[in-house]
Amino acid sequence: xxxxxxxxxxxxxxxxxxxxxxxxxxxxxxxxxxxxxxxxxxxxxxxxxxxxxxxxxxxxxxxxxxxxxxxxxxxxxxxxxxxxxxxxxxxxxxxxxxxxxxxxxxxxxxxxxxxxxxxxxxxxxxxxxxxxxxxxxxxxxxxxxxxxxxxxxxxxxxxxxxxxxxxxxxxxxxxxxxxxxxxxxxxxxxxxxxxxxxxxxxxxxxxxxxxxxxxxxxxxxxxxxxxxxxxxxxxxxxxxxxxxxxxxxxxxxxxxxxxxxxxxxxxxxxxxxxxxxxxxxxxxxxxxxxxxxxxxxxxxxxxxxxxxxxxxxxxxxxxxxxxxxxxxxxxxxxxxxxxxxxxxxxxxxxxxxxxxxxxxxxxxxxxxxxxxxxxxxxxxxxxxxxxxxxxxxxxxxxxxxxxxxxxxxxxxxxxxxxxxxxxxxxxxxxxxxxxxxxxxxxxxxxxxxxxxxxxxxxxxxxxxxxxxxxxxxxxxxxxxxxxxxxxxxxxxxxxxxxxxxxxxxxxxxxxxxx
Amino acid sequence: xxxxxxxxxxxxxxxxxxxxxxxxxxxxxxxxxxxxxxxxxxxxxxxxxxxxxxxxxxxxxxxxxxxxxxxxxxxxxxxxxxxxxxxxxxxxxxxxxxxxxxxxxxxxxxxxxxxxxxxxxxxxxxxxxxxxxxxxxxxxxxxxxxxxxxxxxxxxxxxxxxxxxxxxxxxxxxxxxxxxxxxxxxxxxxxxxxxxxxxxxxxxxxxxxxxxxxxxxxxxxxxxxxxxxxxxxxxxxxxxxxxxxxxxxxxxxxxxxxxxxxxxxxxxxxxxxxxxxxxxxxxxxxxxxxxxxxxxxxxx
Numbered sequence: 001x002x003x004x005x006x007x008x009x010x011x012x013x014x015x016x017x018x019x020x021x022x023x024x025x026x027x028x029x030x031x032x033x034x035x036x037x038x039x040x041x042x043x044x045x046x047x048x049x050x051x052x053x054x055x056x057x058x059x060x061x062x063x064x065x066x067x068x069x070x071x072x073x074x075x076x077x078x079x080x081x082x083x084x085x086x087x088x089x090x091x092x093x094x095x096x097x098x099x100x101x102x103x104x105x106x107x108x109x110x111x112x113x114x115x116x117x118x119x120x121x122x123x124x125x126x127x128x129x130x131x132x133x134x135x136x137x138x139x140x141x142x143x144x145x146x147x148x149x150x151x152x153x154x155x156x157x158x159x160x161x162x163x164x165x166x167x168x169x170x171x172x173x174x175x176x177x178x179x180x181x182x183x184x185x186x187x188x189x190x191x192x193x194x195x196x197x198x199x200x201x202x203x204x205x206x207x208x209x210x211x212x213x214x215x216x217x218x219x220x221x222x223x224x225x226x227x228x229x230x231x232x233x234x235x236x237x238x239x240x241x242x243x244x245x246x247x248x249x250x251x252x253x254x255x256x257x258x259x260x261x262x263x264x265x266x267x268x269x270x271x272x273x274x275x276x277x278x279x280x281x282x283x284x285x286x287x288x289x290x291x292x293x294x295x296x297x298x299x300x301x302x303x304x305x306x307x308x309x310x311x312x313x314x315x316x317x318x319x320x321x322x323x324x325x326x327x328x329x330x331x332x333x334x335x336x337x338x339x340x341x342x343x344x345x346x347x348x349x350x351x352x353x354x355x356x357x358x359x360x361x362x363x364x365x366x367x368x369x370x371x372x373x374x375x376x377x378x379x380x381x382x383x384x385x386x387x388x389x390x391x392x393x394x395x396x397x398x399x400x401x402x403x404x405x406x407x408x409x410x411x412x413x414x415x416x417x418x419x420x421x422x423x424x425x426x427x428x429x430x431x432x433x434x435x436x437x438x439x440x441x442x443x444x445x446x447x448x449x450x451x452x453x454x455x456x457x458x459x460x461x462x463x464x465x466x467x468x469x470x471x472x473x474x475x476x477x478x479x480x481x482x483x484x485x486x487x488x489x490x491x492x493x494x495x496x497x498x499x500x501x502x503x504x505x506x507x508x509x510x511x512x513x514x
Numbered sequence: 515x516x517x518x519x520x521x522x523x524x525x526x527x528x529x530x531x532x533x534x535x536x537x538x539x540x541x542x543x544x545x546x547x548x549x550x551x552x553x554x555x556x557x558x559x560x561x562x563x564x565x566x567x568x569x570x571x572x573x574x575x576x577x578x579x580x581x582x583x584x585x586x587x588x589x590x591x592x593x594x595x596x597x598x599x600x601x602x603x604x605x606x607x608x609x610x611x612x613x614x615x616x617x618x619x620x621x622x623x624x625x626x627x628x629x630x631x632x633x634x635x636x637x638x639x640x641x642x643x644x645x646x647x648x649x650x651x652x653x654x655x656x657x658x659x660x661x662x663x664x665x666x667x668x669x670x671x672x673x674x675x676x677x678x679x680x681x682x683x684x685x686x687x688x689x690x691x692x693x694x695x696x697x698x699x700x701x702x703x704x705x706x707x708x709x710x711x712x713x714x715x716x717x718x719x720x721x722x723x724x725x726x727x728x729x730x731x732x733x734x735x736x737x738x739x740x741x742x743x744x745x746x747x748x749x750x751x752x753x754x755x756x757x758x759x760x761x762x763x764x765x766x767x768x769x770x771x772x773x774x775x776x777x778x779x780x781x782x783x784x785x786x787x788x789x790x791x792x793x794x795x796x797x798x799x800x801x802x803x804x805x806x807x808x809x810x811x812x813x814x
Contacts, residue, residue: 044768052637054636194610194611335632335634336633337632337633337634337637338610338631338632338633339632340630340631341628341629342628342629344628345561345628349766349768352764352766352769356760356765360756360758360759360760361757363757364756367752367753367756368753403766403768404700407761407769407772407773410760410761410765411704411757411761411776413757414753414754414755414757414758415708415754417750417753418750418753421746422746422750428745429742447722450718451714451715454663454714454718455711455712455715456711457659458656458710458711459704460707461655461656461707462656462703462704463707465655466703466704470648470696470699471641472696473696473697474699474700481704
């Protein structure tokens with residue numbers, strides 16, 4: 001175990017130098033164009049906001065099932081199927097149909113099925129059909145139909161969240177999907193996430209609808225910002241999808257903040273036609289089910305642009321314009337977890353983390369020197385090398401360092417010497433019975449090898465499980481702990497062993513004490 | 515042979531002591547319960563710094579808002595306070611700005627909100643669940659690993675020792691009403707790894723000595739092996755504790771619970787490797803024959 005071939009020695013030091021080189025990259029201030037790698041600081045160290053959002057696809061399911069009604073009725077009528085007792089429920093449609101068998105055939109036809117398309121990806125129809133009683137049937141989304149709705153809502157939400165956050169202009173946001181219903185948003189450096197939360201909390205569904213004078217059939221009663229209740233026609237003239245741009249501006253007459261908008265071609269045509277036909281009537285501008293303003297149409301507006309003036313401050317007008325530009329969220333979002341760390345707490349954490357690392361490191365080094373003298377020096381050299389390599393690997397992986405991560409490094413310092421302690425203690429025992437010093441060292445290393453490996457693998461298992469189940473800062477701890485074990489094994493079994501061999505072989509036949 | 519200390523004569527006393535503490539810990543965990551933090555219970559946490567205020571005035575402002583169960587305490591340095599507000603039944607995304615505004619308006623002094631956390635009911639129960647799964651899984655993985663590397667008697671012995679460590683650590687947290695949060699789960703898992711590490715070192719030596727001294731009883735072998743590895747056990751515990759104490763004292767308030775759990779775990783884990791994991795082998799009547807039998811099985 002003490003004999004190293006030249007190539008082995010070369011390899012050991014090359015690997016060590018290569019990996020620890022990367023740890024130095026963290027200390028350069030200039031941006032290095034070739035190797036620009038650094039350990040990222042977690043939100044708990046640099047400050048910032050972590051938001052976990054959840055989509056709720058229930059309203060969307062309701063909307064989608066309602067949108068099936070017309071197609072379904074058409075299908076029934078064109079095939080001379082009599083139906084009655086038609087009910088639109090939260091998640092399904094139920095009705096009585098005379099010829100259930102015939103309906104079933106039509107419902108599950110793979111050819112030109114407008115009502116119930118076949119999803120090739122999942123090998124399933126979009127809708128399911130339950131026969132509750134003889135003629136009583138219920139149409140609802142199949143498991144895969146629901147999945148498709150959910151997934152498209154999720155992807156769309158991520159896209160719109162990204163647009164909204166980019167528009168606010170925070171630096172380097174992270175927006176990721178987490179599981180089936182959740183979206184993770186990390187905003188480094190953000191001190192107060194309230195504005196972002198406000199912006200993400202609104203679906204921003206915009207519609208322009210006429211205010212109906214007489215209570216016509218199918219009008220909605222909606223409350224306006226001024227508290228006035230207006231009945232509004234169900235027919236949507238233009239919606240948020242027709243907007244190409246929206247900007248904060250001022251109302252020329254009142255000099256109050258407003259939002260100016262530009263419509264696309266189709267929207268401009270419809271808007272022009274409606275304003276021409278309805279001069280004198282009032283137009284309600286509705287956002288998320290609330291009337292934000294209901295101006296009277298004074299003259300036709302063919303240009304396809306206009307302004308929304310309501311009762312808002314300039315900040316509100318800016319946010320409204322931003323929301324309209326980014327488009328509507330398909331479903332409402334809920335913040336289910338939120339963690340914000342101020343920048344000064346992050347700084348304090350870095351400081352106390354580094355201080356405790358230094359102190360822990362010095363204490364361990366002094367103790368090892370006291371305990372093992374020259375071999376303590378070897379163990380300490382290995383410990384320094386271990387730290388350099390640990391930080392080096394974190395840099396190569398561009399891992400995120402968190403406060404528990406720093407704790408993991410300190411813990412590695414304490415536990416890393418264990419490998420060398422195991423070996424040294426074993427050699428001590430061998431020295432008691434063995435006459436040849438070199439032989440004693442050799443056997444010591446060989447016999448301790450299995451134990452060192454076993455002992456470290458157990459900790460590695462714990463680290464891997466922690467990595468798989470932990471979240472955020474805790475994951476950072478698992479990463480440093482796990483990598484620390486690997487670098488510990490390397491430094492103890494290659495670096496420290498080589499240094500030991502140098503010491504032992506150069507002090508031949510003299511007394512060696514551990 | 516190195517038999518400086520007679521550990522085996524203390525096994526019985528130690529075992530009775532361990533069982534007593536173990537049962538007591540379970541009783542505390544069941545009847546007094548664990549003090550879950552917002553990670554697992556849900557709710558809102560605010561850490562603030564302000565020079566001209568005290569916990570009582572913060573508490574009275576919050577009590578006027580009728581938020582339910584509110585807890586205000588000093589946190590670390592002078593002027594730092596930690597506020598915990600109990601979880602409402604549903605997610606309330608508006609609660610944080612309202613609390614912040616109320617405090618700013620009523621305290622008449624500058625407030626620095628250093629940390630704000632809010633965990634909803636669904637997320638907190640998921641976090642608790644995955645924490646429990648992680649601990650169980652790590653115990654199972656250890657059981658399996660030792661079973662492969664040693665014999666089943668060793669595997670059962672080590673798992674009982676681990677169980678002992680985890681339960682007593684949590685028991686002490688229950689007695690002292692210390693908060694259980696995500697970092698405590700991390701600490702418990704690390705304790706599992708550390709204690710296992712300690713146990714493996716002694717087991718390795720027991721296996722070696724079983725083959726070497728076939729005439730000795732398992733108690734004598736265990737005693738011998740503990741003595742053989744004693745220096746290592748102490749040195750490693752000392753270096754690990756030095757590192758942990760440095761985190762505990764200098765690492766700041768956030769890491770205090772974590773490092774305290776780890777310190778407990780290292781002490782309990784070291785003890786259990788010697789006084790729990792080793793005597794159990796006697797109970798399973800482990801001898802050099804146990805090892806031989808296993809070898810026969812492998813060679814057809």
